[in-house]
Amino acid sequence: MVLLSRSKIIVFTALVVLIVLLSQCKQADKPSVSTSENTSCVKTKSLNPNGDSELALLMRHMYDSLNSMNRLIKNGGVPSKFPESFLKIHTAKPTTSTTKLESFDAFADDYITTLRLLYKSPKADLNKNYNSLVQKCANCHEASCPGPLKKIYKLKLDF
Ligand code: HEC
Known part of the structure; x- marks a missing residue:
C-alpha cells in the first residue's frame, strides 16, 4: 500500500x-515573438516612440513615388527623372540595428537594378518592368518586414 x-x-x-x-x-515564447515583430519592421508611427528612422522615411518616399508612377503609366505617361535619393537605401539609418537583415544589401541591389531598368524602359515594357519593381519591394519585405506587404501588392498594375 x-x-x-x-x-x-x-x-x-x-x-x-x-x-x-x-x-x-x-x-x-510570448515576449520573444513580440520583440521580433517590433524590431524587424516598424509598421505604424505609434509603434515607434523614437520618431521615424531615415530608412522608414525613405521607404515612404519610395512608396509615394511608385504610387504616382502607377497613375502615370495608367495615363500613358513615361517616368522621366531617376530618383537619385533612393540610392541611399544602403546607408539610410534603420529604426534599430536589428531592422536590417544580413540579406538587406542583396535585396536593395536587386531593387536598384530594377529601378534603373524601369527608367530606361521602352514604353512597351513599362507595365512589366513596373510590376517587376513592385515585386522587388515585396521580396525584401517578405524576408524582413511583412507589415506593409498588402499595401505594396496593391501597387501592382493589372494588364
Ligand atoms: C532591401 C529591403 C527593402 C526593400 C527593397 C524595400 N523595403 Fe520597404 N522597408 C524595409 C525595411 C527594413 C523597413 C523598416 C524601416 C525602419 O523601420 O527603419 C521598411 C519599411 C517600409 C515601409 C514602412 C515605412 C514606415 O512608415 O515606417 C513601407 C511603406 C515600405 N517599406 C514600402 C516599400 C516599397 C513601396 C518598396 C519598393 C519601392 C520597398 N519598401 C522596398 C526594407 C525594404
Missing part, C-alpha cells in the same frame, strides 16, 4: 512539474 501511494505521489509530482514547465515555455 505504502509503495503504491508513493509511486502515485511521484507520478503526480512529475505531472505538476511538467505542467509548470510547459506553462513557463509558453510565457517565455
Whole structure:
C-alpha cells in the first residue's frame, strides 16, 4: 500500500512539474515573438516612440513615388527623372540595428537594378518592368518586414 501511494505521489509530482514547465515555455515564447515583430519592421508611427528612422522615411518616399508612377503609366505617361535619393537605401539609418537583415544589401541591389531598368524602359515594357519593381519591394519585405506587404501588392498594375 505504502509503495503504491508513493509511486502515485511521484507520478503526480512529475505531472505538476511538467505542467509548470510547459506553462513557463509558453510565457517565455510570448515576449520573444513580440520583440521580433517590433524590431524587424516598424509598421505604424505609434509603434515607434523614437520618431521615424531615415530608412522608414525613405521607404515612404519610395512608396509615394511608385504610387504616382502607377497613375502615370495608367495615363500613358513615361517616368522621366531617376530618383537619385533612393540610392541611399544602403546607408539610410534603420529604426534599430536589428531592422536590417544580413540579406538587406542583396535585396536593395536587386531593387536598384530594377529601378534603373524601369527608367530606361521602352514604353512597351513599362507595365512589366513596373510590376517587376513592385515585386522587388515585396521580396525584401517578405524576408524582413511583412507589415506593409498588402499595401505594396496593391501597387501592382493589372494588364
Ligand atoms: C532591401 C529591403 C527593402 C526593400 C527593397 C524595400 N523595403 Fe520597404 N522597408 C524595409 C525595411 C527594413 C523597413 C523598416 C524601416 C525602419 O523601420 O527603419 C521598411 C519599411 C517600409 C515601409 C514602412 C515605412 C514606415 O512608415 O515606417 C513601407 C511603406 C515600405 N517599406 C514600402 C516599400 C516599397 C513601396 C518598396 C519598393 C519601392 C520597398 N519598401 C522596398 C526594407 C525594404
